Amino acid sequence: MLDVRDLTVAFQSKDKAKTLVPALDGVSISIGRGETLGLVGESGCGKTLSSLAVMGLLPESARVQSGQLLFDGDDLLHLKDAERNKVRGVRIGMIFQDPMTSLSPYYTIGNQLMEGLRYHMGMSKKQAKERALDLLQKVGIPGPERVFHEYPEQLSGGMRQRVMIAIAISCEPDLLIADEPTTALDVTTQAQILDLLAELQRENGMSLILISHDLGVIAEMCSRVVVMYAGQVIEQSEAKALFADPTHPYTRALLAATPRMTEKQERFYQIPGAVPAPTEWGTGCRFRGRCEHATAECGEMPPLSRLDGARFVRCWYAAGQTLQGREVRA
Structure with missing residues (x-):
């Protein structure tokens, strides 16, 4: 489904020379339909940057120097903005690391859920609201009608993470990228979030890229693991083989x-x-x-x-x- 080939990304320095500083160096990652792929490594190894490149959400100072991002055979790097928007958020969804910084504090949960549904799916306001309430219920949020009218700051960390998942799956993507979806959550909430992701994957048959520092989570959830270090892939293996040896x-x-x-x-x-x-x-x-x-x-x-x-x-x-x-x- 997704085939990242020799992806190299650099950042333009802020000095007068405007030199390019490498950040990803020849990264190759692939994932098949319905597969769960784990992406591990310390902070600063390039895990999140790789996912942002796939989503087309790299910072303005970043430059893709070479490589291909093949999604169902189409190179995402060569798509025009309008074509890319038909993929991003629709066929590829992403759960970002910190829901508090990813969710807008100025809009209610309902407005933020409906935005993508109306833009990508062409739903009316009434249809989008019905779908948003169904999504909130699907991700296990009690009292969806109440939460629909609340703001992110009124919710707990676990609830905000569930809202992020609801937004990410709202258009029923073929591929979901989950970037540290259980960070800063207590053990009970973490287990609930992981169970929810596994259930959603079974129901929708979507592929899942799970980025995490928690190797226990990776061992439980993933069939294959990619280990990154300093902008490179340094090991790739079936999960059972990697953890055994x-x-x-x-x-x-x-x-x-x-x-x-x-x-x-x-x-x-x-x-x-x-x-x-x-x-x-x-x-x-x-x-x-x-x-x-x-x-x-x-x-x-x-x-x-x-x-x-x-x-x-x-x-x-x-x-x-x-x-x-x-x-x-x-």
């Missing part, structure tokens, strides 16, 4: 940093250092400054290599260990 040292470090309940007191594992800024990427492997397996060979950028079946990895060490038939350990 992660290949890239960064993926192993992410899993090791996941908090666990244990009988004895242990310090949480922390990945040393931080994700390098785009101006610090250099020419070699971008994880080498934080990797205990880094060698002189890592001064050259490793390719994204197929290891077996649907598993790909961008790492000299991991690829070498696999080819030698030895188990990879980070």
Whole structure:
């Protein structure tokens, strides 16, 4: 359904030179019909930027330098604005990270729900209101008539997130991108939101891209996982295989940093250092400054290599260990 090929995005600097600073570097991601794809990595790795590129919502300073965004065979990058609007919000919906900043404080929930329905679906005001109330009920909001007339600030975080989901699915999209849909929610509300997304996906047969820092959520929801680091895809695998035996040292470090309940007191594992800024990427492997397996060979950028079946990895060490038939350990 969606095939992102070698997408490269850069930001124009604010200095007089107007230089282009890279942010995404040759990102390739694909998702089939009805599939749930997980997108993971630390903040600043390019997950949200990739989704904004698909939606055509990149900041004004961003420039798509190369690549293709194929949706059902059509390259979204070559569509005119009017054609793009027939895809964005209709066939592709998105749940943004923070509903409080995504929902307008000046309009009621009902007005914000009806806007897309009237614009994209050509509904009358009466039809849009009926559909909006049905959507509020569908996403599990009690008293939809009351909420319809309320403003975002009057709702809890979980309720606002449900409203965002209602807006995103209002036109019954073929693909839904959920960017951190459970951030800052309590455990009970988080579980309810995830159950709701899974139910909506089953009912509508839509594809789902789930962006999350919570690897437990990814393991529960996704059939395939893409790991991003410093603007690149560094590992891609079936979810079960990735969690059973992660290949890239960064993926192993992410899993090791996941908090666990244990009988004895242990310090949480922390990945040393931080994700390098785009101006610090250099020419070699971008994880080498934080990797205990880094060698002189890592001064050259490793390719994204197929290891077996649907598993790909961008790492000299991991690829070498696999080819030698030895188990990879980070």
